[in-house]
Amino acid sequence: MKKFKLASVFILSILFSTFYSCQNEPLDSAFVGVDGSVGSGAGNGGTNNQTGMFKVDFDGQTYIADVVAATVLDDAINITGLRGSNGEAVIVTITENNGVGTYQLGVTNGVQANAVAYSEANNTGFGTWIAATTDGTVSQGEVIITEIDAVNEKISGTFSFTGNNLSLTPAETKEFTNGVFSNVSYAADLSTPNGNEFFAKIDGSEFVEDTVFGIQTSLAGFTTIGITATKNNLESIGFSLPADITTGTYNFSFGSLDDATAQYNVGMNENTIGDGTITISSHNTTDKRIIATFEFVASPFIGTGNSYNITEGSFDITYQ
Incomplete structure (x- = not known):
């Protein structure tokens, strides 16, 4: 049940991001x-x-x-x-x-x-x-x-x-x-609103997104910020962060809806969950702007499979 609810946060975030990005x-x-x-x-x-x-x-x-x-x-x-x-x-x-x-x-x-x-x-x-x-x-x-x-x-x-x-x-x-x-x-493709910025490398190669979007989401009494950078082929890097997150460094976890969580989706048929850290350097809840750096190792969400190193990550996002 807990994993399903956590996945639902990503699902809703990505769905609404796709709606705006198109x-x-x-x-x-x-x-x-x-x-x-x-x-x-x-x-x-x-x-x-x-x-x-x-x-x-x-x-x-x-x-x-x-x-x-x-x-x-x-x-x-x-x-x-x-x-x-x-x-x-x-x-x-x-x-x-x-x-x-x-x-x-x-x-x-x-x-x-x-x-x-x-x-x-x-x-x-x-x-x-x-x-x-x-x-x-x-x-x-x-x-x-x-x-x-x-x-x-x-x-x-x-x-x-x-x-x-x-x-x-x-x-x-x-x-x-x-x-x-x-x-x-x-x-037939995605575009990025609001001048949002995103950068990351996957196993040393730059991840070049077609859209990056952030949205505030409520589920089961928890309010989170979903951030997703996506390519047209639906390869994506995504985050779920507590809506009241402040400056500081946080470990990615997967135990509760109010944890900071990272995901790398190779496509719609290979999803992973991240183990690493995110450093919030600025979060203005009035302007809904959040700036951070991150790195994590992405391993299979369920079962066994490939792992990926996500490094040199950063974003500057104004979310809805």
């Missing part, structure tokens, strides 16, 4: 964080005709997104629908892009799983519903990609899933049905 320009000056904060611009009371349509039924009502965006990469697909001005969002992520077809949700081989997440409005950490379970052996739904129009860069499909809220005791479920996304405009 935008070349702001969506009506709107931005959203899973901590429940949204800037101006979202909330037109219906679908966004410029970016497509996104809807799903749950709790006896139909969720219709005000803002929709997508990213279609060689190894992954992400479609996100935002509603209102209080951080409500549905995020669909496929970790294996095989084009048009049916994808099962929540079934994992230990390092990857297709997933859908719903974040409630004004989420304080207990309002996240994910199409995943603790053992990852039983499908929690499916996404059917019906069309990918590579010429006009639009994607369409349907989805349904059982959302599991493992932050609650006992855990609860919610059914999401009749999900549809239609003619959603997508980006």
Whole structure:
């Protein structure tokens, strides 16, 4: 359970980072964080005709997104629908892009799983519903990609899933049905917002990211900062840090949601966890800017496999 919740922090951070990174320009000056904060611009009371349509039924009502965006990469697909001005969002992520077809949700081989997440409005950490379970052996739904129009860069499909809220005791479920996304405009690569900076070497070779992003996230009562540097092929270096972290040097750990944690993902099918240190030289919680250096050895998240040395690491990130 603990490992699942820790992995969920990375999942949600990466999903929301992908949503923002795929935008070349702001969506009506709107931005959203899973901590429940949204800037101006979202909330037109219906679908966004410029970016497509996104809807799903749950709790006896139909969720219709005000803002929709997508990213279609060689190894992954992400479609996100935002509603209102209080951080409500549905995020669909496929970790294996095989084009048009049916994808099962929540079934994992230990390092990857297709997933859908719903974040409630004004989420304080207990309002996240994910199409995943603790053992990852039983499908929690499916996404059917019906069309990918590579010429006009639009994607369409349907989805349904059982959302599991493992932050609650006992855990609860919610059914999401009749999900549809239609003619959603997508980006085919990633870009970096806010002038964020990142550097690291992996086994002596520079890691050259296509995007780097930070976002404040709440899960199970813990508030963390997720930082992810990602290539278009979804190779990534990521961190989960306590939101109130101060200057100083910290060991990476994997025992609690409020630990500083590092991850190196070779792709969507090889994930590792970091053993090393991070030194926070500056953290302004008002401006949401954090500056740090780091180094760690990345070893397999589950089982055995290759290890990697991440050295000379540094970042200067303004997070959402």
